[in-house]
Amino acid sequence: MKNIxxxxxxxxxxxxxLANEINLFTTRHYESDIQLYKKFEEKTGIRVNVIxxxxxxxxxxxxxxxxxxxxxxxxxxxxxxxxSAEQKGIFQKINSEILENSIPKHFRNKYWFGxxxxxxxxxxxxxxxxxxxxxxxxxEDLAKKNWKGKIAIRQANNVYNQSLVSSLIExxxxxxxxxxxxxxxxxxxxxxxxxxxxxxxxxxxGEAEIAIANTYYYALMLSGKxxxxxxxxxxxxxxxxxxxxxxxxxxxxxxxxxxxxxxxKDNAIKFLEFLVSPTSQLHLSNNTFEYPMIENxxxxxxxxxxxxDFKQHNSIDVSTYGKWQKTSFKLMKEAGWN
Amino acid sequence: MSxxxxxxxPNSIIYFFVLLISLISIIPLFxxxxxxxxxxxxxxxxxxxxxxxxxxxxxxxxxxxxxxxxFTFLLGLYSAYLVSFYKFPFSSFFxxxxxxxxxxxxxxxxxxxxxxxENYGTGYLIVSTFLNEKMANQIIPNxxxxxxxxxxxxxxxxxxxxxxxxSSFVNQSQNLIEVSSNLGFSQTQRFFxxxxxxxxxxxxxxxxxxxxxxxxxxxxxSFFGTSTLITGIYNSWFIFDDLVxxxxxxxxxxxxxxxxxxxxxxxSKNSKYHLSNSSSHKKKIIxxxxxxxxxxxxxxxxxxxLSFLFPLFQMLFWTFKFPEYYSNLDLIKLNLNTVKLxxxxxxxxxxxxxxxxxxxxxxxxxxLRFISSLSISGYAIPGIVISVSTITFFSIxxxxxxxxxxxxxxxxxxxxxxxxxxxxxxxxxxxxxxGYLKINQSIDxxxxxxxxxxxxxxxxxxxxxxxxxxYFIFILISLExxxxxPITLILRPFNFETFSxxxxxxxxxxxxxxxxxPSLFLILWTTFLIILSIKYFLSEEK
Numbered sequence: 001m002k003n004i005x006x007x008x009x010x011x012x013x014x015x016x017x018l019a020n021e022i023n024l025f026t027t028r029h030y031e032s033d034i035q036l037y038k039k040f041e042e043k044t045g046i047r048v049n050v051i052x053x054x055x056x057x058x059x060x061x062x063x064x065x066x067x068x069x070x071x072x073x074x075x076x077x078x079x080x081x082x083x084s085a086e087q088k089g090i091f092q093k094i095n096s097e098i099l100e101n102s103i104p105k106h107f108r109n110k111y112w113f114g115x116x117x118x119x120x121x122x123x124x125x126x127x128x129x130x131x132x133x134x135x136x137x138x139x140e141d142l143a144k145k146n147w148k149g150k151i152a153i154r155q156a157n158n159v160y161n162q163s164l165v166s167s168l169i170e171x172x173x174x175x176x177x178x179x180x181x182x183x184x185x186x187x188x189x190x191x192x193x194x195x196x197x198x199x200x201x202x203x204x205x206g207e208a209e210i211a212i213a214n215t216y217y218y219a220l221m222l223s224g225k226x227x228x229x230x231x232x233x234x235x236x237x238x239x240x241x242x243x244x245x246x247x248x249x250x251x252x253x254x255x256x257x258x259x260x261x262x263x264x265k266d267n268a269i270k271f272l273e274f275l276v277s278p279t280s281q282l283h284l285s286n287n288t289f290e291y292p293m294i295e296n297x298x299x300x301x302x303x304x305x306x307x308x309d310f311k312q313h314n315s316i317d318v319s320t321y322g323k324w325q326k327t328s329f330k331l332m333k334e335a336g337w338n
Numbered sequence: 339m340s341x342x343x344x345x346x347x348p349n350s351i352i353y354f355f356v357l358l359i360s361l362i363s364i365i366p367l368f369x370x371x372x373x374x375x376x377x378x379x380x381x382x383x384x385x386x387x388x389x390x391x392x393x394x395x396x397x398x399x400x401x402x403x404x405x406x407x408x409f410t411f412l413l414g415l416y417s418a419y420l421v422s423f424y425k426f427p428f429s430s431f432f433x434x435x436x437x438x439x440x441x442x443x444x445x446x447x448x449x450x451x452x453x454x455x456e457n458y459g460t461g462y463l464i465v466s467t468f469l470n471e472k473m474a475n476q477i478i479p480n481x482x483x484x485x486x487x488x489x490x491x492x493x494x495x496x497x498x499x500x501x502x503x504x505s506s507f508v509n510q511s512q513n514l515i516e517v518s519s520n521l522g523f524s525q526t527q528r529f530f531x532x533x534x535x536x537x538x539x540x541x542x543x544x545x546x547x548x549x550x551x552x553x554x555x556x557x558x559x560s561f562f563g564t565s566t567l568i569t570g571i572y573n574s575w576f577i578f579d580d581l582v583x584x585x586x587x588x589x590x591x592x593x594x595x596x597x598x599x600x601x602x603x604x605x606s607k608n609s610k611y612h613l614s615n616s617s618s619h620k621k622k623i624i625x626x627x628x629x630x631x632x633x634x635x636x637x638x639x640x641x642x643x644l645s646f647l648f649p650l651f652q653m654l655f656w657t658f659k660f661p662e663y664y665s666n667l668d669l670i671k672l673n674l675n676t677v678k679l680x681x682x683x684x685x686x687x688x689x690x691x692x693x694x695x696x697x698x699x700x701x702x703x704x705x706l707r708f709i710s711s712l713s714i715s716g717y718a719i720p721g722i723v724i725s726v727s728t729i730t731f732f733s734i735x736x737x738x739x740x741x742x743x744x745x746x747x748x749x750x751x752x753x754x755x756x757x758x759x760x761x762x763x764x765x766x767x768x769x770x771x772x773g774y775l776k777i778n779q780s781i782d783x784x785x786x787x788x789x790x791x792x793x794x795x796x797x798x799x800x801x802x803x804x805x806x807x808x809y810f811i812f813i814l815i816s817l818e819x820x821x822x823x824p825i826t827l828i829l830r831p832f833n834f835e836t837f838s839x840x841x842x843x844x845x846x847x848x849x850x851x852x853x854x855x856p857s858l859f860l861i862l863w864t865t866f867l868i869i870l871s872i873k874y875f876l877s878e879e880k
Contacts, residue, residue: 029843049832056576057828064733068744155563193483201457205475233458329577333390
């Protein structure tokens with residue numbers, strides 16, 4: 001009996017040592033991601049172990065653990081954050097034809113790969129704003145005087161706002177953006193507060209006329225996952241993709257890189273390649289309502305309803321967001337954006 | 339010459355272990371200081387912060403602190419006064435029920451509050467069901483973030499003032515109160531001239547605890563998105579990658595909090611002289627009737643409702659409205675993880691703090707006393723900073739001393755326990771210290787004369803005395819661990835979830851509705867623990 005027990009213990013400890021696995025740090029908190037990882041496990045037999053948390057503490061943990069870190073992949077929800085991690089030497093260079101062929105060049109580099117896309121666009125209340133008022137609207141126009149007291153947006157310390165402003169600095173220059181910030185801050189309908197969904201709700205309730213938010217928040221409301229009231233509220237609001245006559249709407253990514261000392265590098269590459277496969281991309285976009293990274297994915301009706309044929313700002317390399325984020329935050333604060 | 343030379347354990351060994359425990363408990367303080375030494379004088383963020391944000395952040399922190407202190411003072415004091423001196427419908431129920439506010443962490447209160455006031459939120463639903471749908475969003479006012487934080491913190495923290503004020507009222511000398519009635523004081527005069535002044539030290543301790551919690555609160559401030567000193571720490575780190583400035587700001591905060599702590603210890607020292615209980619007199623409880631009774635009942639009911647039932651109902655409401663979120667949870671594992679964490683951490687924390695208190699008592703060394711008094715800093719440092727400190731410490735240990743314990747502590751249950759030790763050691767240490775003050779030194783001396791070794795004195799004399807105390811400390815730390823978020827989030831092993839990390843996960847993907855199930859379980863756990871130990875919260879009910 002004793003021997004059997006010992007064998008049993010040895011069996012399990014060997015199993016855990018030789019386990020075919022990858023260890024993933026992620027700042028994405030989606031339950032549906034976990035379901036996708038389960039699919040990967042079923043397909044390949046590679047177990048996915050997960051820790052989710054905030055970006056910087058996880059980054060700090062990985063950096064300080066150094067060679068001891070058993071993590072293989074770091075999954076982050078903003079291009080700037082990926083750049084920041086890359087600059088600290090967290091990631092290693094990866095060569096993968098599958099990844100390179102699937103992901104457009106401006107959404108990846110050698111160290112990290114964009115896996116989903118997010119559009120930060122305008123939402124308006126059609127009862128308060130006529131179609132022709134909003135037609136041809138650009139982000140740049142939001143600083144104009146006719147929007148005084150009408151715009152809802154969240155706080156300056158939000159990373160999606162910093163990336164949006166970074167894209168403006170990269171495109172229009174610092175001086176121009178500084179003036180733009182002064183203008184848009186004057187146009188705020190209230191002191192920035194709440195998350196993206198709260199901005200859309202404010203527009204639905206008529207407290208603001210337009211909001212700036214990521215589309216998947218809106219989709220979440222439309223999906224009914226947040227109850228019938230929120231769905232009804234979302235239906236009172238319409239999405240609008242700005243800058244359609246020029247560079248296109250602002251796009252951000254969530255993406256991942258393989259850690260420098262990843263003990264399971266090969267598995268990790270397989271995992272990233274799995275994430276850009278059409279089935280995974282469909283799963284991601286159907287559950288989180290982000291835009292798929294690869295072409296020709298038959299997304300669900302909700303995303304279609306919001307819009308898929310819009311012009312995206314593809315002439316910019318998203319890694320520039322990382323370059324300008326600190327400056328963006330400073331300029332926003334200087335302009336009085338709280 | 340120290341006491342107990344007849345001992346089997348040499349004093350030097352006790353000294354060594356007490357010193358070790360005390361030093362371990364102040365590791366976060368050490369890493370914060372170490373972080374500051376590396377200060378780069380042209381830190382970009384620090385300059386920017388001083389120019390643009392400092393005033394605003396400090397102002398917000400002070401407004402929130404002031405608001406929370408005023409609210410907790412009024413709510414805690416008045417409710418304690420009502421249930422201690424008067425009898426009204428359900429007064430003995432409220433006496434216990436008001437303690438349940440401790441079961442709700444401020445961040446869960448914040449979720450409920452913001453869900454109630456947001457456009458198309460719970461408030462809207464109620465108004466539109468019973469009144470007018472079109473007007474509903476107008477009727478429900480917008481919640482100002484600062485007010486939101488003040489309310490969330492006040493209702494989840496007033497319990498400190500309530501419990502301490504109540505225990506002081508109950509122990510107040512009946513003679514004094516009788517004298518005041520003989521002097522012809524009205525009830526109001528009696529309250530302001532006799533009852534309140536003698537409860538002052540206890541209320542003061544309560545308020546200092548509230549102040550410490552408020553200043554180190556991260557969850558609520560970040561949920562409502564208001565810039566406080568904590569947000570400064572956060573921005574410095576998250577946007578500017580400047581952990582040095584974050585450390586400096588933590589230190590500022592710590593100094594601020596230490597100020598309250600000094601006030602607290604100062605008044606705890608004084609409070610001893612105020613607790614003159616004359617047990618021969620039973621406290622006279624005044625029967626309220628008519629409008630006064632209704633008022634007292636309504637006041638306590640509203641307080642109980644808002645502090646406990648409101649967030650509980652919100653979570654229940656979501657759980658029933660969105661049953662699909664229930665299925666995703668591995669409840670057995672979550673409960674097991676909770677039990678595992680509670681048992682391992684509380685036992686280690688209590689053993690450490692007991693041993694160091696014992697050592698300080700028998701060795702009577704000033705150095706030990708000083709170092710251990712620094713350990714209180716843990717409770718004053720925000721959890722997010724503690725977690726970074728823990729990681730940094732092992733990194734320093736590896737770099738400077740070539741001791742590599744990283745893989746053992748970072749990302750393991752041991753690291754988590756250590757993080758909790760840093761944060762909650764002071765709760766246990768101070769409670770045991772207070773208990774030891776009540777055991778007269780002469781008892782130890784007599785034991786020594788009778789030939790008891792130090793160890794036997796500890797097991798046969800001290801421990802039995804502390805039984806109840808330890809049980810209560812166990813509950814207090816367990817409550818904190820169940821509610822704890824930032825340390826758990828960062829230091830945990832792979833695939834390790836607790837109710838608080840689960841709730842956080844859902845809340846951060848903007849599905850607070852799904853966060854309701856783990857939140858509800860969290861509340862069930864904390865409520866259960868409070869009910870188990872409710873008589874210790876009201877120390878006088880024997």
